[in-house]
Every structure is written in structure tokens, then in C-alpha cells.
Amino acid sequence: MAKPKTFEHFRDVQDELGKSGAAIFRDANGVESLVIDSPYSIHYIHSYAEDSAFFLGLAENKLLGSRCTNPGCAFLYATPRGHCMVCGSHTTWTELPKRGKVHSWTTCLFGSEAFLKETPYNLAMVEFEGAGSLMLVRLKECTQSEIYVGLPVEARFAPDPNYSITDVWCGRVR
Numbered sequence: 657m658a659k660p661k662t663f664e665h666f667r668d669v670q671d672e673l674g675k676s677g678a679a680i681f682r683d684a685n686g687v688e689s690l691v692i693d694s695p696y697s698i699h700y701i702h703s704y705a706e707d708s709a710f711f712l713g714l715a716e717n718k719l720l721g722s723r724c725t726n727p728g729c730a731f732l733y734a735t736p737r738g739h740c741m742v743c744g745s746h747t748t749w750t751e752l753p754k755r756g757k758v759h760s761w762t763t764c765l766f767g768s769e770a771f772l773k774e775t776p777y778n779l780a781m782v783e784f785e786g787a788g789s790l791m792l793v794r795l796k797e798c799t800q801s802e803i804y805v806g807l808p809v810e811a812r813f814a815p816d817p818n819y820s821i822t823d824v825w826c827g828r829v830r
């Protein structure tokens with residue numbers, strides 16, 4: 657049996673897996689990893705519990721954050737939290753602005769199953785006006801060289817939501 661072909665981009669590895677079932681991925685440091693096609697199936701029932709409103713909001717093109725109900729605190733979280741990490745009070749849902757700016761970002765050459773087909777993809781920590789925490793979100797519609805700290809971005813929502821974090825991403829402000 658011939659040795660699997662070697663690739664430097666994971667997308668090419670994925671293509672090869674569809675053809676031969678095995679490939680070698682050589683990373684930026686020259687480390688080679690044998691990758692094999694190993695399908696499995698699982699039926700998973702998942703409850704979002706207290707985070708449910710966030711995912712229901714995405715389906716309505718809304719970004720919902722959590723605001724501390726203590727008037728003396730009122731900290732606004734850009735990702736769901738049932739309780740304030742500053743003072744411990746309950747939080748309430750608050751719609752975030754759709755526009756923000758890139759606080760930091762990275763390019764992912766590998767990802768979990770839901771994102772594998774998009775690799776390499778850009779992942780950003782985004783600042784929203786008034787929010788004291790950052791949202792980790794995919795950054796699409798721009799190339800690696802176009803991204804910089806402070807880049808104005810806006811949330812985009814999947815036209816056919818499936819109630820997962822893939823329902824939202826950010827793109828450059830149009």
C-alpha cells in the first residue's frame with residue numbers, strides 16, 4: 657500500500673480523505689500527522705437551558721447579552737451569563753448593538769467538526785459598544801491580510817438558522 661499523500665493545508669487533507677481515506681498533514685513547523693477518515697454517528701439531545709434565549713435571538717437576527725440587574729453594577733456581558741461575575745447578582749437579557757470592532761483575532765487551521773469545512777478560518781474577539789466582555793465569533797468576508805485590531809465589523813445571521821453558534825458570524829461593516 658502506498659504511503660498517504662502529504663498536504664500543508666487541512667482543506668486539501670479533507671479532500672484527500674474523501675478520495676483515499678488517509679492523508680498526512682504537515683504543519684507550519686514541519687510536524688507530520690497521519691489523518692484518517694473515521695466516520696461515526698451520534699444522536700445527541702442537547703438543552704441550552706438558561707442560554708436558550710441567546711440562540712433563539714440569533715434566529716431573529718438579534719445578539720443578546722446579559723446585563724447585571726444590580727443597578728450599582730449593571731455590567732453588560734457580550735455572551736450569556738446567568739449571574740454577574742463581578743457582584744453575583746442575576747442578569748437579564750439585553751440586545752447588543754450589531755456593530756463592534758475587532759479586539760484580537762487568529763486564523764484557525766483546524767477546528768471542530770462544525771467548522772472543519774471552513775478551515776482555514778478567522779476567529780475574532782469582538783468588542784461591542786457598552787459591553788464589558790468580548791464575544792468570540794468567526795470573522796468572514798475578509799482575508800487574513802485585511803484584518804486588524806480595531807477593524808469595524810457587524811454581526812451577520814444565517815438565513816436558515818439551526819440554533820447553533822454557526823447561526824452567527826461577523827463581517828466587515830458594509
Ligand SMILES: [Zn+2]
Nearest residue numbers: 724729740743
Ligand atoms: Zn453585577
